[in-house]
Amino acid sequence: MSVRDAANRYLRRRRADATEATVKSWKYRLKLFVEWCDGIGLDHVGQLRGYDIDEYYEIRSAKVAPATLEGEMWTMRMFAEYLEQIDAVEDGLSDSVRIPDINPEDRADETKLSTPAAMRLIEHYRASESDRASRAHAFLELAWFTGARQSGLRALDVRDLNARFDDDEQSWLEFRHRPDTETPLKNNRRGERPVGVPDEVARVVSEYVRESRYDVRDDHGRKPLLASAEGRPTENTVRVWSYGATQPCVAGGCPHDKDPDTCDWTKYAKLSKCPSSRSPHPIRTGSITWQLNQGIPPEVVAERVDATVKTIENHYDWASTEDRWRRYRDRMEQRQDYVAQLTENGDSEHELD
Numbered sequence: 001m002s003v004r005d006a007a008n009r010y011l012r013r014r015r016a017d018a019t020e021a022t023v024k025s026w027k028y029r030l031k032l033f034v035e036w037c038d039g040i041g042l043d044h045v046g047q048l049r050g051y052d053i054d055e056y057y058e059i060r061s062a063k064v065a066p067a068t069l070e071g072e073m074w075t076m077r078m079f080a081e082y083l084e085q086i087d088a089v090e091d092g093l094s095d096s097v098r099i100p101d102i103n104p105e106d107r108a109d110e111t112k113l114s115t116p117a118a119m120r121l122i123e124h125y126r127a128s129e130s131d132r133a134s135r136a137h138a139f140l141e142l143a144w145f146t147g148a149r150q151s152g153l154r155a156l157d158v159r160d161l162n163a164r165f166d167d168d169e170q171s172w173l174e175f176r177h178r179p180d181t182e183t184p185l186k187n188n189r190r191g192e193r194p195v196g197v198p199d200e201v202a203r204v205v206s207e208y209v210r211e212s213r214y215d216v217r218d219d220h221g222r223k224p225l226l227a228s229a230e231g232r233p234t235e236n237t238v239r240v241w242s243y244g245a246t247q248p249c250v251a252g253g254c255p256h257d258k259d260p261d262t263c264d265w266t267k268y269a270k271l272s273k274c275p276s277s278r279s280p281h282p283i284r285t286g287s288i289t290w291q292l293n294q295g296i297p298p299e300v301v302a303e304r305v306d307a308t309v310k311t312i313e314n315h316y317d318w319a320s321t322e323d324r325w326r327r328y329r330d331r332m333e334q335r336q337d338y339v340a341q342l343t344e345n346g347d348s349e350h351e352l353d
Contacts, residue, residue, distance in 0.1 A: 001088055003037040006045045010082050020179075021151070021186045029075040032060075045088050050096030053080070057098050066102040073099045113246060113278045113286035115293070118144050124251035126204065133207035136245035139226055141201045143242070143280055146173060147287035147305040148195070150280035154238050155183035156225040158209055162194075163202040171202030175306070181220035183232075191306045239279050243271035246278040288316040293323050295330055 001009075007030040015023055036056055042048065053076065061069050080094035122144065125137035142153055152175050160174040172194045177185040185191035209225070217223055218232035228237060244250075249260040255276060260266055265274040272279070278286075284305070291301045298309045307316070 001045050003042060003045050003048075004034045006083060006088060007031075007034050007079065010079055013082065019186060019188055020184055025071075026075050029072045030079060032072070033076065033079075045083055048080075048083075048089055048093060050093065053093070053096045054098065061100070066100055070100050070102055073097055111278075111285075112282045112289065113144075115286065115290045117246070117248065117276070118283075118286060118290070120251050121246060121248075126200070131250070133204055134212055135208065135226065136241065136250070138205050138208035138212070139238075139241050140245045140283075141197075141204050142173070142226070143283045144287050144290075145197045145201045146195045147284050147291060147301070148175065149186055149284060149306070150235055150238055150242075151183075152185060152191070152306070153226060153280065154224075154233060154235060155185065158213075158223040158225050161202065161205055161209070161225060163199075163206045165199060165203065170196045171199055172196045178222075181218075181222060185306070187306055193303065193306060195304050240268065240271055242280045242283065243274070243277040244268070246276070246283065247271065247274050248276045285316050288312055292317055292327065295327070 011023055011027055011030070014026065018026075033056060036059070042052065056076075057069075057073065060072055064072070077094050077097040077099065080089065080097055083089040084091055084094055118140075121140060125131050125134070125140065131137055139153070142148070142156070146152075155175065155178065156173065157176075160176065162174065163171050165171075174194050175185060175192060177189050177192050179188075205225070213225075214227045214229050216227050216229065216231050222232070224232040226233060226238065226241070233241070247266065248255055249258070249263070249266065254260060254263070256274075258265065264270050265277075271277055288301060288305055288307075291304070292298060292312075296304075298312060302309045302312055305312075305316075
């Protein structure tokens with residue numbers, strides 16, 4: 001069996017117990033390994049030995065960040081374990097796959113949309129006569145106040161907005177897993193959830209739907225909330241919208257001493273070149289850090305953004321030391337009743353004779 005055929009066979013097997021997004025990431029990692037094997041003339045998986053795996057580790061470690069290397073090597077180990085199970089390689093090959101031991105800080109991406117930058121942009125959009133309720137404005141309100149992934153924002157339909165202004169019920173958005181019509185959520189059905197938003201956010205998005213949104217449907221007859229002229233945007237289009245919505249000169253002034261009227265970075269094809277513009281993932285990172293700093297418990301934030309508390313701590317929470325300690329103090333004050341219980345005498349039945 002060739003390495004390429006073995007990798008494809010492994011990916012087909014894993015589609016039954018993994019999300020499409022996860023399989024896609026494995027496919028990219030294994031593609032790099034297959035190309036390396038082709039380059040050194042390794043024709044079939046039965047030729048793989050521990051020193052080959054170690055050589056590949058050394059090559060990749062010189063090219064990628066520790067967190068990226070860790071992910072690639074975990075994929076390699078699972079792939080090797082599969083090959084052992086089907087007797088395609090010698091037993092013990094998976095033990096040869098070295099996993100780098102890295103600090104949690106090395107796993108996270110510190111590049112995020114900061115709270116001051118986000119609030120400055122949001123305040124501008126809300127107060128602007130020309131930019132209020134634009135698609136860029138609606139996108140930023142949704143991305144910042146939900147902390148959702150890019151795929152989740154793209155999947156939203158007009159019907160998923162539940163604006164409630166005339167009663168005591170909170171406004172919210174519904175994130176739904178709809179793979180049959182090409183908008184799956186990363187964690188499938190487990191990622192489905194309602195996410196509450198402030199009334200002003202719902203009001204802005206409602207204005208956008210009425211006044212700025214293209215009145216279009218996608219190829220499946222659904223009405224995307226964030227719509228392009230052709231229908232539902234691709235993920236790359238959403239990313240470009242994000243870069244445009246977060247350019248600092250939108251709210252006036254450029255930290256890079258550029259003139260917005262002549263700056264190439266303001267052109268659609270070069271929006272990503274601006275050092276201060278952000279794609280959806282850094283907005284998600286900034287939003288999660290901000291929500292935690294606002295005093296929302298980690299388990300509640302985790303549910304809102306469809307992540308685990310551990311993942312948030314390792315990958316998304318980039319609060320300053322001062323903000324982190326303030327959170328700890330706030331939580332300590334909320335638990336004073338528990339501390340009082342520590343001063344009470346224990347029951348005599350628990351005392352030693």
